[in-house]
Amino acid sequence: MGKIIAIANQKGGVGKTTSAVNLAASLGELGKKTLLIDIDPQGNATSGLGVNKRNVKKTSYELMVADAPFGEVLVHTPFKNVDLLPASIDLAGAEIELVEFADRPSRLKKAIVGQREQYDYILIDCPPSLGLVTLNGLTAADTILVPIQCEYYALEGLSQLMSTVRQVKRLYNPHLDVEGVLLTMYDSRLNLTMQVVEEVKKYFGGKVYSVAIPRNVRLSEAPSFGQPVLYYDRSSKGARTYLELAEELLEKNSEKAVV
Ligand code: ADP
Ligand code: MG
Secondary structure, eight states: OOEEEOOSSSSSSSSHHHHHHHHHHHHHHHHHHEEEEOOOOHHHHHHHHOOOTOSOOOHHHHHSSOOOOOOOOEOOSSSTTTTOOOGGGGGGGHHHHHGGOOGGHHHHHHHHGGGGGGGGGEEEEEOOOOOOOEEEHHHHSSSSEEESSSSSSTTTTTHHHHHHHHHHHHHOOOTTTEEEEEEEETTOOHHHHHHHHHHHHHGGGGGSOOOOOOOHHHHGGGGGTTTTTTHHHHTSSSHHHHHHHHHHHHHHHHHHHHO
16 A cells, blocks of 8 residues: 655745655655655646646646545556646635545545545645645645755754644654655755754654765756756756665665564
């Protein structure tokens, strides 16, 4: 049964979407059937997979708010083993519209739970907030993957994020666990980066991936071509490190299965 991983951090610009798109493509490349669910109204994961937000009829908004059937929202992408539930700006209204539902934290979970058998991994690209839409992501998920940008104030907001995770565990999703913590825009030459790494490791210990994603211009160019970096420039450092991350993630999950 597919494992559902929410990629979340309420800070914007830390590499959530870049990680969601490129981890999905890398898992697909390694033979894992992967679904990426875009629940950010900005729809950057949607356009990053080459899907025009204006051409999609139904999105994760209709899935959560209007009971749209999964099959009507699903898009098959040209990238190996990668499917997408797209997002559009309509989702911005969902924060308010969801309030009316008694089952508001679990709308997404209910919409996708029957599809788990079809996938090895389901990744959810969360918006940069801790509102109801992100809450739906965390309630649907088995685990949370937290990208952290190696910069000043990297740890700011993390205690709030982890207290939200504890609250979701207590109220809606008792098995929610931390999948891993990913250092992004890493530069080992910078003292600052190394200080951030120290602090993040103090806080999260063994949950921090040994693969860190370097700053790489190919990673920032690829979305404007509607492609994961693996397809845009396979030999780039960005493509190689996201593949290594996928391998590390798979290895950690097979370890767990054996134990
Ligand atoms: P979030 O989804 O957390 O808001 P994004 O993944 O959209 O963050 O990244 C923010 C910006 O930084 C984007 O323009 C993206 O292309 C760029 N970016 C992300 N990761 C890297 C990286 N490792 N190297 C260079 N640019 C990056
Ligand atoms: Mg994003």
